[in-house]
Amino acid sequence: MTDRQAYIAFNLTDRVGFATVERLAAEAGSVAAAWEAYPRKISRTGGEVDWEGELALAERYGVDIVTPVDAAYPKVLGESPGRPIALYVKGDVAALSKPMIALVGTRRATSYGKSVANRLAYDLASAGWAVVSGLALGIDAEAHRGALDAGGVTVGVIGSGMDRFYPEENRELARSIVSSNGAVVSEFPFGRPPDRETFPIRNHVVAGLARGIVAVEAPARSGTLITTSIAADLGRTVMAVPARVDSRMSLGCLQLIRDGAVLVRNADDVLEAMSELVPPVSRVSASDGKGVCAAPAIDPDAPPYSVEEALVMTSLDDEGTTLDEVVRRTKLPAEKVSALAMSLRIKGFLKFLPGNRISPLTARC
Numbered sequence: 001m002t003d004r005q006a007y008i009a010f011n012l013t014d015r016v017g018f019a020t021v022e023r024l025a026a027e028a029g030s031v032a033a034a035w036e037a038y039p040r041k042i043s044r045t046g047g048e049v050d051w052e053g054e055l056a057l058a059e060r061y062g063v064d065i066v067t068p069v070d071a072a073y074p075k076v077l078g079e080s081p082g083r084p085i086a087l088y089v090k091g092d093v094a095a096l097s098k099p100m101i102a103l104v105g106t107r108r109a110t111s112y113g114k115s116v117a118n119r120l121a122y123d124l125a126s127a128g129w130a131v132v133s134g135l136a137l138g139i140d141a142e143a144h145r146g147a148l149d150a151g152g153v154t155v156g157v158i159g160s161g162m163d164r165f166y167p168e169e170n171r172e173l174a175r176s177i178v179s180s181n182g183a184v185v186s187e188f189p190f191g192r193p194p195d196r197e198t199f200p201i202r203n204h205v206v207a208g209l210a211r212g213i214v215a216v217e218a219p220a221r222s223g224t225l226i227t228t229s230i231a232a233d234l235g236r237t238v239m240a241v242p243a244r245v246d247s248r249m250s251l252g253c254l255q256l257i258r259d260g261a262v263l264v265r266n267a268d269d270v271l272e273a274m275s276e277l278v279p280p281v282s283r284v285s286a287s288d289g290k291g292v293c294a295a296p297a298i299d300p301d302a303p304p305y306s307v308e309e310a311l312v313m314t315s316l317d318d319e320g321t322t323l324d325e326v327v328r329r330t331k332l333p334a335e336k337v338s339a340l341a342m343s344l345r346i347k348g349f350l351k352f353l354p355g356n357r358i359s360p361l362t363a364r365c
Contacts (some may be wrong), residue, residue, distance in 0.1 A: 006035035007067035009051040011086035012189050014044040017096065018068075018085050033067075045191070057190045058334075059111065063162050064089045064212055072096070080208040080234050084187035087205075090174075095153050098130040101222035101270060102210035103138025104203075104224045104229070105217040110249050113139055113217030118146035120214065123267030125152025132157065132209050134202055134227075135170055135177075135184065139216045144173055147182075154182045155209065159202035161192035203227040212237035212274050214264055218252035225252050228261070235352040238342075239264045239274050257288050259335055260342030308332065312340045320357035 001009075010016050010031075024034035035041075041049045056067050066072050066087045071122035077083050089096065101124050103117055121131045121143040131147040133140040135156030147154035156177050160166045161182075165174065174184045187205055188198060203223060207213060207230040214240075232238050239262040242249035257263050262273045298316040308330075315321065315329040323341065327334050343357050344350045351361045 001032045001035060002318035003031040003069045004067050005051055006031040007069065007085045008054060008065055009049050011084075012043050012049045012051060012054060013038075013040065013188070014042070016085075018083050019081075020122075021085055023057035024045070035278070044189070052212040054189060057215060058088070058165070061190075062090065064093050066096075067092060074209060075101075076211065077205070077208045082204060083208060084205060086187060086189075088186045088188070088190075089183050090185075091160060091178035092181045093183065094155075094210065095130060095155055095181060095183040098153055098157065099128075100130045100132045101274070102206050102212060102213040102227070103130045103139065103208065103216055104133055104227050105143075105215060106213045106219060106222055106224060106249060107136050107138040107140075108249065109138035109142070109217050110164075110247075111362070112243065113132075113241075113249065114142045117142040117216045117239055118149070119215065120241075120264070120267055120270065121146030121154070124270060127267065127271060128152075130155060130182075132206055134159070134206055135174060137167055137169060139224075141170055141173060147174055147240065148180055151180075153180070156182070156184045156236055157187075157205045157209070158184060158186045158201050158235075159195075159198035160186065160194040161188045161190045162186055163190045164193045165195040166216050168349055169267070169301060182275035199223060200226055204230050207231035207234055207236060212239060212270065214270060215240040215253050215256055215261070217241065217243065217249050219249055220251040220255065220261070222252045225256070232352075233356045235357070237262065237345075239270060239273055241265075258339075262342070305354075309344055309349075312337065312344060316350065316360050317359060318359055319360040320353040322357050326358070 010021050025031045028034040043049050066089055068078060072093045103121055105113055117139045125131055125147040129144055131155040132155040133143045135158050144154045144156055153270055154177055158175060165171055170173050191321040203226050207227050213228055213236055215224050215228050228238050240253040240256040240263050264270055311330040312326055315326050323337055327337050349361055350358050352358055
């Protein structure tokens with residue numbers, strides 16, 4: 001047995017994730033050895049794990065199974081905690097490694113939300129970004145369609161096994177994604193139906209694949225906010241589209257903006273947020289003529305930070321400090337720290353790291 005086959009076998013068991021596999025592999029010497037020593041080779045459905053049968057099903061359905069030892073496993077996802085130990089991919093596996101923006105939102109989208117999602121996806125795809133979403137009804141579907149209309153690449157992540165596709169209404173959309181150099185992805189084995197557990201797991205993959213995430217339209221209690229929370233924990237740029245303050249379907253987005261998410265009016269706002277917002281510049285030293293790295297230009301007579309921003313900056317460590325620790329050190333409210341951190345990130349003074357950590361941004365040439 002190879003490590004790849006062992007990852008697939010572990011993925012068929014119940015409640016065994018990447019952290020467990022890595023711990024077992026460290027003890028046994030390899031993933032394959034860990035599987036050989038694993039005592040509970042029982043699948044989620046209660047029978048014996050049949051990884052060879054799973055590979056046969058993948059061939060039958062034209063699905064690639066990608067594991068962390070495969071070169072095709074997306075690097076950005078591989079660097080994320082809680083990453084899947086297997087990805088089932090229908091379509092172009094290379095699509096998973098393209099720079100992606102996630103567009104997410106409610107299934108019960110308004111005409112406004114659908115229009116914004118479609119236009120954002122169209123413009124982002126035209127600018128060279130791949131669009132990733134959850135292939136659900138509403139905002140997700142419009143995001144995929146907008147990217148397809150632009151001739152771009154889009155990736156749909158589903159919350160079920162490939163042979164239990166859901167929702168049925170989007171099956172043709174999924175086929176269009178696959179036929180347009182995109183991909184439909186799941187981390188669930190064949191036979192897994194959609195349920196209350198699968199969708200939060202699906203949301204983690206959406207957030208993990210993306211470099212940034214835009215909440216287009218979401219009520220106050222929405223799975224969209226779970227996805228943006230995961231994205232924030234992974235150090236992704238969180239953005240949100242505003243709407244009328246009395247629109248129930250946008251209360252979640254308004255809350256995100258209040259808490260420090262980047263306000264998005266159009267694709268230009270997204271592209272700006274995803275760029276080096278205040279890039280260091282190369283200047284020539286008058287003394288030796290050599291290029292040196294200069295910090296972002298600021299008024300020398302103006303303080304670089306507000307008092308509260310200074311409190312946040314002085315509480316940081318170079319290796320990264322959790323937002324909870326910043327709250328403890330500064331004694332500022334958690335929501336205030338979150339907003340200040342986002343403001344300082346936009347100004348180019350700090351960066352977000354995985355694990356809901358932030359650190360000072362070191363200028364580089």
